Amino acid sequence: MRMSIGVIFVVIIAAAFVTMMHVKNGVQDLKAEKHAGLLKRESFQETIRVLYAEKAYLARPEQLQAFASALRLQPIQPQQVVLLPHGVQASFGQAN
Numbered sequence: 001m002r003m004s005i006g007v008i009f010v011v012i013i014a015a016a017f018v019t020m021m022h023v024k025n026g027v028q029d030l031k032a033e034k035h036a037g038l039l040k041r042e043s044f045q046e047t048i049r050v051l052y053a054e055k056a057y058l059a060r061p062e063q064l065q066a067f068a069s070a071l072r073l074q075p076i077q078p079q080q081v082v083l084l085p086h087g088v089q090a091s092f093g094q095a096n
Helices: 002-058 061-070
Strands: none
Touching: 002 061
């Protein structure tokens, strides 16, 4: 009787140890996944900051004037403006 209680006790301790190691490994995997996600987020944020800076640089009036000159663009003439009837909407370059 005493022998079987000792064996049961050892089996319970071994099962608890295996379960604890499994949980520990799962937590480490989740921490690594979280860290990778944070790094990816920081990378996206940096990309967004760079794109905003590029947009600000390219939208400067002197930069736009250089583009217009290089493409030989002219100011819009009043004859080129089309007035649409009331209630009609037009979208150019966008999907509806």
